[in-house]
Amino acid sequence: MHEATLTIGQLAERSGVAPSALRYYERLGLIRAERTGGNQRRYARTELRRVAFIRISQQVGVSLEEIREALDSLPSGRTPTPDDWAALSRAWRERLDERIRLLGKLRDDLDGCIGCGCLSLQRCTLYNPGDVLAAEGAGARLMLPRPGADRA
């Protein structure tokens, strides 16, 4: 045990991500694996870091497709350095800030509306298109893109 590579089960256990999810990530091109003679996946230990980055990015609210693009921007040829990872993380920082800012605004507005009890679409800042927490990735739109906005 404690070999240079990990089986899918080992990677799953260490990362907390189900094997089915890891295979899914691979299909999307987010992680890679060598194969044994018997066609089984063997993961380099560096893949652990990739998986960590994926899960963290999801918490930031980034879609798997965008995460893939980010990972694709890592230097090919050499193993990514801590600096490489730091650069990617910095890229999410802005999104996270914006997300937090908008939720903070929502909270303030909600407080205001709790005070006045208005919840009026026309007057309340809560329902202000253009200041919407738009398409932050993640599944069936959490954040209210205007209807048809993705086709416009």
Next chain:
Amino acid sequence: MHEATLTIGQLAERSGVAPSALRYYERLGLIRAERTGGNQRRYARTELRRVAFIRISQQVGVSLEEIREALDSLPSGRTPTPDDWAALSRAWRERLDERIRLLGKLRDDLDGCIGCGCLSLQRCTLYNPGDVLAAEGAGARLMLPRPGADRA
């Protein structure tokens, strides 16, 4: 025009929600409508406020099912007062605070990891089960419930 009730098209325009979504909300029991002799929906103007509450709640990260439960808790019989709406809004306030808190923690941790470049699953506070932004509603789990957590 400017009648006591709204057609589905009018409600859609005023609320910014597509007619198909409004019909969907009705099927889920989130809003109600009278019917004309010709079976067309006519919405009381108070439904505007319900729709506003629905969209705001979604921004907080609440699922339609939970929103339905919240709306069901409104007093039946009388038209909800501003105080009634304020009470519902207050109920989301805590969720919003928690959401903001966890995102803030994620940001701080991310800053720390940008500094050290670690992204290590084992050591990094970023990947700390139990402190995960769990099941905040909304579609295909944005916030990383542990695999199988919804079946456990």
Next chain:
DNA sequence: CTCGGAGTTGAAGCGCACTTCAACTCAAGG
């Protein structure tokens, strides 16, 4: 060599929040 647990695949299913479609009816102006 045998056995069982771990791995493989493609296809299908799930949950959420909707949208789209076809086929039809209604309502209002000319």
Next chain:
DNA sequence: CCTTGAGTTGAAGTGCGCTTCAACTCCGAG
């Protein structure tokens, strides 16, 4: 009356992020 735009329905489709399943193979301990 006729047309046109708006409304009606149920069924099916969409996108994301997976999970589940069936049918099969691999690998290592005994």
